[in-house]
Amino acid sequence: MSDAGSVDTVFVLNAGSSSLKYQLVQPESGTVVAHGVVERIGESEAKVVLVRGDDTKEFIGEIADHRAGLAKALELSRVQDRDLTSEGITAVGHRVVHGGPKFYKPTVIDDDVIEAINELEDLAPLHNPVNVLGIEAIRELLPDVPSVAVFDTAFFHGLPDHVATYAIDRELAKKHDIRRYGFHGTSHEYVSGVTAEFLGADRESLNQIVLHLGNGASASAIEGGRPVETSMGLTPLEGLVMGTRSGDVDPGVVMYLRRSADMDVDQIDTMLNRKAGLKGLGGENDFRALTEKVEEGDADATLAYKVYVHRLRKYIGAYMVTLGRTDAIVFTAGVGENAPKLRADSLAGLESFGIQIDPERNAARSREPRIISTDDSAVTVLVVPTNEELAIARQSVAALQG
Structure with a gap:
């Protein structure tokens, strides 16, 4: 052609x-x-x-x-x-x-x-x-x-059964294909591959936590090139706090709003997907605008930022336990690549877990993969720009070649 x-x-x-x-x-x-x-x-x-x-x-x-x-x-x-x-x-x-x-x-x-x-x-x-x-x-x-x-879900298709399975009636789940699918898979796969190459490491021997932080946000635990956990589930709503999405909430909130606020399913869906997250808490879904309000002392924006960081730290800790040994923590996507304060805050005080951030490296701007941890940090912390378009292009060619 x-x-x-x-x-x-x-x-x-x-x-x-x-x-x-x-x-x-x-x-x-x-x-x-x-x-x-x-x-x-x-x-x-x-x-x-x-x-x-x-x-x-x-x-x-x-x-x-x-x-x-x-x-x-x-x-x-x-x-x-x-x-x-x-x-x-x-x-x-x-x-x-x-x-x-x-x-x-x-x-x-x-x-x-x-x-x-x-x-x-x-x-x-x-x-x-x-x-x-x-x-x-x-x-x-x-x-x-x-x-x-x-x-988006393809990379996580092979999640272990005990990770992909929700604790609901198994026949109901089977009938309606209810399981944890995971999302942003193209980015997680691409970034984890680039990380291994950048570190000169064998991908099959590397354990990574990848944090895809944009308006949509997700985390993954990748063991030897294979995902063993991810924060999103049946839909892209589960997991981390996002620009307009709530992330994890007690499922009982849905029933409570239906009964007490007389909200129907569509209204609750819209609220959780479009009017929650940073926007719902701090009035801004753009992370740059939110952090500007934080710097100005806005109480709502400050709370939103703290909730965001808390949820991120919670997943990082859980995935370190899941992996047993963590070789690399990788930040990517718009927020992950461009918000040094968030990166520092999300890993602050974790020196006893082998994580030490170098402030100068973290503050430096670059569009290339880079290490932001200290030379003696047991866990290597990196910023690796994602390139989903290139990943999609290469996978498209591979599909046509059989």
């Missing part, structure tokens, strides 16, 4: 409810040929951005749907030096959040796969339906290019 002189690329697509992020990447080298975003889909003043090298093209105007947004992005590319579709696109890689019990490998997409992803809507109502919108849009625009679904 590539023309003479071009290098094979993968068009990576991450579809949200009113947005699309896309990237054209060379999977072998990791070179990003172009990237962009479509924002405010369905609005009269939507925005489409395409960046290639130093050249940025923008469109502001009506974008009716995901297909129209992608079409406009491709149109913008035609007024640059080279049409994106002439860049040797061999596959389109799609991030799909929930694979359920059926999908745990990168999967070439056909009509049956789309139907099966749609059937998983109840497990990821905020994500899977819009993931399908992106799939359908690009299949219309690039009908001759195969699409591949890469599932």
Whole structure:
């Protein structure tokens, strides 16, 4: 599918409810040929951005749907030096959040796969339906290019049974596919692999705790390259405190709100997923804005920050016990990569557990993998930037090659 002189690329697509992020990447080298975003889909003043090298093209105007947004992005590319579709696109890689019990490998997409992803809507109502919108849009625009679904849950498919199982009626759980699936798997897998390579270690001999901290946040315990625990469960709601998601709550809260506040299931769902977490406690889901309010002495933001750190420390401790021996603790994603105070606070006072942070290393800014612990720290602490797009591109190529 590539023309003479071009290098094979993968068009990576991450579809949200009113947005699309896309990237054209060379999977072998990791070179990003172009990237962009479509924002405010369905609005009269939507925005489409395409960046290639130093050249940025923008469109502001009506974008009716995901297909129209992608079409406009491709149109913008035609007024640059080279049409994106002439860049040797061999596959389109799609991030799909929930694979359920059926999908745990990168999967070439056909009509049956789309139907099966749609059937998983109840497990990821905020994500899977819009993931399908992106799939359908690009299949219309690039009908001759195969699409591949890469599932957030795939890396955690092999969690031990005693970890994946909820203590509820086993027949009910079996009938409705209720288990712990885990999410952000593409990031956890990629980052743990980069960590092993960066340390010059055999991945099979390395025990890691990976902390993917963004607007969505999750932790994993990885033993010898294999995940043995993760914080998210049936849905991406379980676990750490997040930007707008509550993380762990007593399940009794749901029944209590239903009875005492007369909230229906949808209202409770919206509250826990969209109006909880840092936003619900501190009024801000953007971590930078929250920390600014903390620095200004805002009591609600300060409490939100402390709850966030407490939950993070709780999971780090639990996963150190789960692993028995921890070789590395790794911070990644937007917050994990860019919030040195949070990193320091989350590991403060753990010297007796072999964790010592070097303040200068921790404060240094870099887009490269780096160690932030002291030379004599028994546990190596790192910041490793994630690259889910590259991981999706490589897995897409692998799926097509069988």
